[in-house]
Amino acid sequence: MSTTIxxxxxxxxxxxxxxxxxxxxxxxxxxxxxxxxxxxxxxxxFLSVRGIQTxxxxxxxxxxxxxxxVVQNDDGTATSNLGIGAMLLGTILISIVALxxxxxxxxxxxxxxxxxxxxxxxxxxxxxxDLMAAFPSVLFGxxxxxxxxxxxxYWAKLIYKYFNWIPVFSAPEPFFERSPFTAGVVLxxxxxxxxxxxxxxxxxxxxxxxxxxxxxxxxxxxxxxKSVVFPFGSSGVVGGAMLGLGRAFGETVxxxxxxxxxxxxxxxxxxxxxxxxxxLIILKWGxxxxxxxxxxxAAGFVLFILTLVVNLSANFIVxxxxxxxx
Amino acid sequence: MTQINQGDDNSTNEGESMTTETVPSSLAGVAASxxxxxxxxxxxxxxxxxxxxxxxxxxxxxxxRDVSLDxxxxxxxxxxxxxxxxxxxxxxxxxxMHEFIPGAAMAGEVLLDGKDIYAAGTDVxxxxxxxxxxFQKPNPFPSMTIGENVLSGIKLAQLKVDNKDDLLEExxxxxxxxxxxxxxxxxHGGSLSGGQQQRLCIARxxxxxxxxxxxxxxxxxxxxxxxxxxxxxxxELAKTMTIIIVTHNMQQxxxxxDYTAFFLSDGGPGQMVEVGPTSEIFSRPRDKRTExxxxxxxx
Numbered sequence: 143m144s145t146t147i148x149x150x151x152x153x154x155x156x157x158x159x160x161x162x163x164x165x166x167x168x169x170x171x172x173x174x175x176x177x178x179x180x181x182x183x184x185x186x187x188f189l190s191v192r193g194i195q196t197x198x199x200x201x202x203x204x205x206x207x208x209x210x211x212v213v214q215n216d217d218g219t220a221t222s223n224l225g226i227g228a229m230l231l232g233t234i235l236i237s238i239v240a241l242x243x244x245x246x247x248x249x250x251x252x253x254x255x256x257x258x259x260x261x262x263x264x265x266x267x268x269x270x271x272d273l274m275a276a277f278p279s280v281l282f283g284x285x286x287x288x289x290x291x292x293x294x295x296y297w298a299k300l301i302y303k304y305f306n307w308i309p310v311f312s313a314p315e316p317f318f319e320r321s322p323f324t325a326g327v328v329l330x331x332x333x334x335x336x337x338x339x340x341x342x343x344x345x346x347x348x349x350x351x352x353x354x355x356x357x358x359x360x361x362x363x364x365x366x367x368k369s370v371v372f373p374f375g376s377s378g379v380v381g382g383a384m385l386g387l388g389r390a391f392g393e394t395v396x397x398x399x400x401x402x403x404x405x406x407x408x409x410x411x412x413x414x415x416x417x418x419x420x421x422l423i424i425l426k427w428g429x430x431x432x433x434x435x436x437x438x439x440a441a442g443f444v445l446f447i448l449t450l451v452v453n454l455s456a457n458f459i460v461x462x463x464x465x466x467x468x
Numbered sequence: 469m470t471q472i473n474q475g476d477d478n479s480t481n482e483g484e485s486m487t488t489e490t491v492p493s494s495l496a497g498v499a500a501s502x503x504x505x506x507x508x509x510x511x512x513x514x515x516x517x518x519x520x521x522x523x524x525x526x527x528x529x530x531x532x533r534d535v536s537l538d539x540x541x542x543x544x545x546x547x548x549x550x551x552x553x554x555x556x557x558x559x560x561x562x563x564x565m566h567e568f569i570p571g572a573a574m575a576g577e578v579l580l581d582g583k584d585i586y587a588a589g590t591d592v593x594x595x596x597x598x599x600x601x602x603f604q605k606p607n608p609f610p611s612m613t614i615g616e617n618v619l620s621g622i623k624l625a626q627l628k629v630d631n632k633d634d635l636l637e638e639x640x641x642x643x644x645x646x647x648x649x650x651x652x653x654x655x656h657g658g659s660l661s662g663g664q665q666q667r668l669c670i671a672r673x674x675x676x677x678x679x680x681x682x683x684x685x686x687x688x689x690x691x692x693x694x695x696x697x698x699x700x701x702x703x704e705l706a707k708t709m710t711i712i713i714v715t716h717n718m719q720q721x722x723x724x725x726d727y728t729a730f731f732l733s734d735g736g737p738g739q740m741v742e743v744g745p746t747s748e749i750f751s752r753p754r755d756k757r758t759e760x761x762x763x764x765x766x767x
Contacts, residue, residue, distance in 0.1 A: 261570075349607070351603055351605055351607040352607055352609060352610075354565060354568065354601075354603065354607070355603065355607045355608075355609070355669070355672075356609075356620075356624060357565065357568065357596065358563065358565060358596055358600060358601035358603075358673065359596070359597075359600070359620060359621035359624050359625065359672065359673065359676060360593045360594065360596045360597035360621060360624060360625040360676060361593065361621075361624035361625065362593055362624075365624040365625075366624075369609065369620065369623070369624060370609065373609070373611035374611070
């Protein structure tokens, strides 16, 4: 006679029956919780539905076309040749400038706040940096226009004078005001708060035992930062920089204030011509009709997708770096 | 200041032999065999590390009161005592790691070759090169390979080494890890087992050629097998350097150390109750509290 091992019984279904009040509360909270996602989806759907006509008429060329023209024909119809190529190029150019200037400053600031600042100064500075994040961007724009621009123009001239042999720093004509460089500097200041606060958070999570290990080996403070803090926090800083990039992509008013918006593929960072997708929308919105309006909505959809992708990947990177503890 | 006197070894009187019986014979036996295998008296005393009237505070709380201890060159000293008695705090004052804790303060002197390491103008990083430390939890740098971990101190302190490969091998051999990792030096430090990681940390602290090695409960996170490996390593290392080890494991203190210092806190700041050759502390301690502790009646 062979003994068979009895199969384990079926798993029981565990049910808890919530009270009615609990069910109602849960329903309300869930509804509001989902509404955020719903609103985001609705915006995306709205933009794509309204803008889709542009993609039909202009095709993928919409993304690479540097022209934005509406020609009135004699018979009352209009022929439009619309593209956001110049604006996309400008967006990328400005964002790169903003990141190149803003990220190192933010890292330095985060290091100071985490490892050097006395406790009281730290608390104060952290709230100042957070306040900076909450500042209306038009204020940055105005300040950038009146205070920063003259200075930045001067720097631009200097850079042009000594580095114009580097293609990016050359210019078709010596016109340096309201350039992508200027807009990038203003944006750099605007992304400092978010990049600083994310970097500060990951730096502060550096395991104490690794820091002590480095000190016990005769490391200087800089040695500890270089060998322990940076390897640990690098992906967090990258994530923070991408959140900054998300902001730089979408920034409208500040860029609109300081930038000379021109429909022309300009990659000369010091030359006073450029634009970005967001500022295009605000520039053309008031006067647009028909095809142009649709095209602006399509541009909005492109911006929506860009921002979504950048922010989602930033969040992913930040979360992974915090979790893995590497 | 407590001087350790080798001459006391043979002086036994009635009272002390009475206490011998109250101590578990195993511990005393281990300590005796350990002590007889080494003759610390032949090593130059006083050429190592000296603590004089060390006090330590955390903010207003006095955690350690007036500890004076001599650590002769080439000796292994175990610091034992129940939790919260200040032994970890004390060992951290010996290479100025104590001051990393916000609000930490100290008083007294710690002399390395007669020079106060707390003197104004001292380069702390140089002090820590001479007085290395191994921590309770193995803490290799996870972003570095095994080889890079061992040599990280060289890089951090910007020391010049003629042959890095030789140094790498030497340190891993001395830490008792070479045979296990020699084929995978480029693997990451985090890929090793806990015990291997701790020996990697020992190898890492050896690379900068310290003269004193502080070990803060180096085996408390490890399994018995790894613990034994590390104890063997300690025995090897003691031939060329001074070792101070904090341990909760009295068996371990008996196995590895030449001298044992017993710390205790009676609710107030921790103090050193007694220090002496390990065999004596475990067989005929002078203080009743030490006897109670080593015989397992409390703590």
